[in-house]
Amino acid sequence: MGMMAPLAAPEIDERTDLDPADAIDPGWQTVVWNDPVNLMSYVTHVFREYFGHPLDEATRLMLCVHHDGHAVVSEGMREQMELHAQAMHDYGLWATVRKVPAP
Template identity: 75%
Template sequence: MTGTLTEEDLRRDTAAVADRPWQTVVWNDPVNLMSYVVHVFRTYFGYRPAEATRLMLAVHHDGHAIVAEGPREQMELHTAAMHDYGLWATVRKAPE
Protein backbone atom coordinates (compact mmCIF):
# COMPACT_ATOMS: atom_id res chain seq x y z
CA MET A 1 0.00 0.00 0.00
CA THR A 2 1.44 3.34 -1.03
CA GLY A 3 -0.67 5.52 1.26
CA THR A 4 -2.28 7.43 -1.61
CA LEU A 5 -6.01 7.58 -2.09
CA THR A 6 -7.51 6.13 -5.23
CA GLU A 7 -10.41 7.71 -7.09
CA GLU A 8 -12.65 4.96 -5.65
CA ASP A 9 -11.53 5.83 -2.10
CA LEU A 10 -12.43 9.48 -2.69
CA ARG A 11 -15.87 8.55 -4.10
CA ARG A 12 -16.57 6.27 -1.14
CA ASP A 13 -15.48 8.92 1.40
CA THR A 14 -17.55 11.61 -0.34
CA ALA A 15 -20.59 9.31 -0.42
CA ALA A 16 -20.21 8.55 3.29
CA VAL A 17 -20.29 12.25 4.15
CA ALA A 18 -23.24 12.87 1.82
CA ASP A 19 -25.16 9.97 3.39
CA ARG A 20 -24.88 11.41 6.89
CA PRO A 21 -28.32 12.55 7.92
CA TRP A 22 -29.32 16.09 8.67
CA GLN A 23 -31.16 17.17 11.79
CA THR A 24 -33.94 19.57 12.66
CA VAL A 25 -33.11 21.20 15.98
CA VAL A 26 -35.69 23.14 18.01
CA TRP A 27 -34.24 25.72 20.39
CA ASN A 28 -35.56 27.11 23.65
CA ASP A 29 -37.19 30.52 23.58
CA PRO A 30 -38.75 32.77 26.22
CA VAL A 31 -42.06 33.09 24.37
CA ASN A 32 -43.76 29.74 23.78
CA LEU A 33 -45.47 27.81 26.55
CA MET A 34 -44.31 24.25 27.19
CA SER A 35 -47.82 22.96 26.51
CA TYR A 36 -47.78 24.68 23.12
CA VAL A 37 -44.44 23.10 22.19
CA VAL A 38 -45.85 19.66 23.09
CA HIS A 39 -48.91 20.47 20.95
CA VAL A 40 -46.70 21.40 17.97
CA PHE A 41 -44.61 18.22 18.27
CA ARG A 42 -47.76 16.09 18.49
CA THR A 43 -49.60 17.90 15.70
CA TYR A 44 -46.80 18.28 13.17
CA PHE A 45 -44.59 15.25 13.81
CA GLY A 46 -47.28 12.94 15.16
CA TYR A 47 -45.32 12.14 18.32
CA ARG A 48 -47.17 10.37 21.12
CA PRO A 49 -47.72 12.51 24.23
CA ALA A 50 -44.81 11.00 26.19
CA GLU A 51 -42.29 11.52 23.35
CA ALA A 52 -43.53 15.06 22.63
CA THR A 53 -43.19 15.87 26.34
CA ARG A 54 -39.70 14.33 26.51
CA LEU A 55 -38.56 16.45 23.55
CA MET A 56 -40.16 19.60 24.98
CA LEU A 57 -38.38 19.02 28.30
CA ALA A 58 -35.07 18.61 26.45
CA VAL A 59 -35.71 21.96 24.75
CA HIS A 60 -36.60 23.53 28.09
CA HIS A 61 -33.77 22.09 30.20
CA ASP A 62 -30.97 21.56 27.65
CA GLY A 63 -31.78 24.54 25.45
CA HIS A 64 -32.51 22.45 22.36
CA ALA A 65 -33.68 19.07 21.08
CA ILE A 66 -33.23 17.13 17.86
CA VAL A 67 -36.78 16.53 16.71
CA ALA A 68 -36.09 14.85 13.36
CA GLU A 69 -33.27 13.34 11.28
CA GLY A 70 -33.14 12.61 7.58
CA PRO A 71 -32.42 14.10 4.18
CA ARG A 72 -31.52 17.77 4.10
CA GLU A 73 -34.54 18.80 2.04
CA GLN A 74 -36.95 17.18 4.48
CA MET A 75 -35.21 18.76 7.47
CA GLU A 76 -35.46 22.17 5.79
CA LEU A 77 -39.22 21.61 5.37
CA HIS A 78 -39.52 20.64 9.05
CA THR A 79 -37.56 23.74 10.08
CA ALA A 80 -39.78 25.99 7.98
CA ALA A 81 -42.84 24.37 9.55
CA MET A 82 -41.46 24.99 13.05
CA HIS A 83 -40.98 28.65 12.08
CA ASP A 84 -44.60 28.75 10.88
CA TYR A 85 -45.63 27.52 14.34
CA GLY A 86 -43.52 30.27 15.91
CA LEU A 87 -40.74 28.02 17.19
CA TRP A 88 -37.04 28.71 16.73
CA ALA A 89 -35.50 25.86 14.72
CA THR A 90 -32.42 25.22 12.61
CA VAL A 91 -31.03 22.54 10.31
CA ARG A 92 -27.64 20.99 10.92
CA LYS A 93 -25.57 18.10 9.65
CA ALA A 94 -25.61 15.16 12.05
CA PRO A 95 -22.28 14.70 13.79
CA GLU A 96 -20.14 11.78 12.71
Protein backbone atom coordinates in the same frame (compact mmCIF):
# COMPACT_ATOMS: atom_id res chain seq x y z
CA MET B 1 -40.77 28.61 27.68
CA GLY B 2 -40.23 30.66 30.74
CA MET B 3 -37.35 32.72 32.03
CA MET B 4 -33.97 31.14 31.40
CA ALA B 5 -30.39 32.27 31.12
CA PRO B 6 -29.35 33.53 27.68
CA LEU B 7 -28.47 30.76 25.27
CA ALA B 8 -25.35 30.39 23.21
CA ALA B 9 -26.04 30.95 19.54
CA PRO B 10 -26.79 27.68 17.76
CA GLU B 11 -24.55 26.43 15.02
CA ILE B 12 -26.34 27.25 11.77
CA ASP B 13 -25.21 25.69 8.54
CA GLU B 14 -25.10 28.64 6.14
CA ARG B 15 -22.77 27.18 3.51
CA THR B 16 -23.48 28.23 -0.04
CA ASP B 17 -21.14 25.66 -1.58
CA LEU B 18 -23.29 22.62 -0.81
CA ASP B 19 -22.39 19.37 -2.46
CA PRO B 20 -25.29 17.90 -4.49
CA ALA B 21 -24.69 14.66 -2.57
CA ASP B 22 -26.00 16.48 0.53
CA ALA B 23 -29.48 16.33 -0.98
CA ILE B 24 -29.62 12.55 -0.56
CA ASP B 25 -27.42 12.30 2.55
CA PRO B 26 -29.66 11.22 5.45
CA GLY B 27 -27.27 12.73 7.98
CA TRP B 28 -29.13 15.98 8.76
CA GLN B 29 -31.11 17.11 11.80
CA THR B 30 -33.86 19.57 12.58
CA VAL B 31 -33.16 21.19 15.94
CA VAL B 32 -35.74 23.17 17.93
CA TRP B 33 -34.28 25.79 20.31
CA ASN B 34 -35.62 27.21 23.53
CA ASP B 35 -37.15 30.66 23.48
CA PRO B 36 -38.66 32.97 26.09
CA VAL B 37 -42.02 33.19 24.29
CA ASN B 38 -43.70 29.83 23.76
CA LEU B 39 -45.35 27.91 26.56
CA MET B 40 -44.24 24.34 27.24
CA SER B 41 -47.78 23.12 26.56
CA TYR B 42 -47.72 24.81 23.15
CA VAL B 43 -44.37 23.25 22.19
CA THR B 44 -45.72 19.83 23.22
CA HIS B 45 -48.84 20.49 21.13
CA VAL B 46 -46.72 21.39 18.07
CA PHE B 47 -44.62 18.22 18.39
CA ARG B 48 -47.78 16.13 18.64
CA GLU B 49 -49.64 17.88 15.83
CA TYR B 50 -46.83 18.25 13.30
CA PHE B 51 -44.67 15.17 13.95
CA GLY B 52 -47.48 12.95 15.24
CA HIS B 53 -45.59 12.08 18.42
CA PRO B 54 -47.49 10.47 21.28
CA LEU B 55 -47.84 12.63 24.38
CA ASP B 56 -44.91 11.04 26.24
CA GLU B 57 -42.44 11.55 23.35
CA ALA B 58 -43.65 15.09 22.65
CA THR B 59 -43.28 15.90 26.35
CA ARG B 60 -39.78 14.37 26.48
CA LEU B 61 -38.66 16.49 23.51
CA MET B 62 -40.25 19.63 24.97
CA LEU B 63 -38.42 19.05 28.25
CA CYS B 64 -35.13 18.69 26.35
CA VAL B 65 -35.83 22.04 24.72
CA HIS B 66 -36.70 23.56 28.09
CA HIS B 67 -33.88 22.10 30.18
CA ASP B 68 -31.08 21.60 27.62
CA GLY B 69 -31.89 24.59 25.43
CA HIS B 70 -32.60 22.51 22.33
CA ALA B 71 -33.78 19.13 21.06
CA VAL B 72 -33.22 17.18 17.85
CA VAL B 73 -36.76 16.59 16.65
CA SER B 74 -36.02 14.85 13.36
CA GLU B 75 -33.19 13.30 11.33
CA GLY B 76 -33.07 12.59 7.63
CA MET B 77 -32.30 14.12 4.26
CA ARG B 78 -31.47 17.83 4.19
CA GLU B 79 -34.45 18.91 2.10
CA GLN B 80 -36.91 17.22 4.47
CA MET B 81 -35.16 18.71 7.50
CA GLU B 82 -35.42 22.17 5.93
CA LEU B 83 -39.16 21.61 5.44
CA HIS B 84 -39.47 20.62 9.10
CA ALA B 85 -37.53 23.71 10.21
CA GLN B 86 -39.77 25.92 8.09
CA ALA B 87 -42.85 24.27 9.59
CA MET B 88 -41.51 24.94 13.08
CA HIS B 89 -41.02 28.60 12.08
CA ASP B 90 -44.61 28.67 10.84
CA TYR B 91 -45.69 27.50 14.31
CA GLY B 92 -43.58 30.27 15.85
CA LEU B 93 -40.77 28.05 17.13
CA TRP B 94 -37.06 28.66 16.61
CA ALA B 95 -35.54 25.81 14.55
CA THR B 96 -32.39 25.21 12.54
CA VAL B 97 -30.96 22.49 10.33
CA ARG B 98 -27.54 21.01 10.93
CA LYS B 99 -25.38 18.13 9.80
CA VAL B 100 -25.39 15.22 12.23
CA PRO B 101 -22.34 15.77 14.44
CA ALA B 102 -19.53 13.28 14.03
CA PRO B 103 -19.42 10.67 16.82
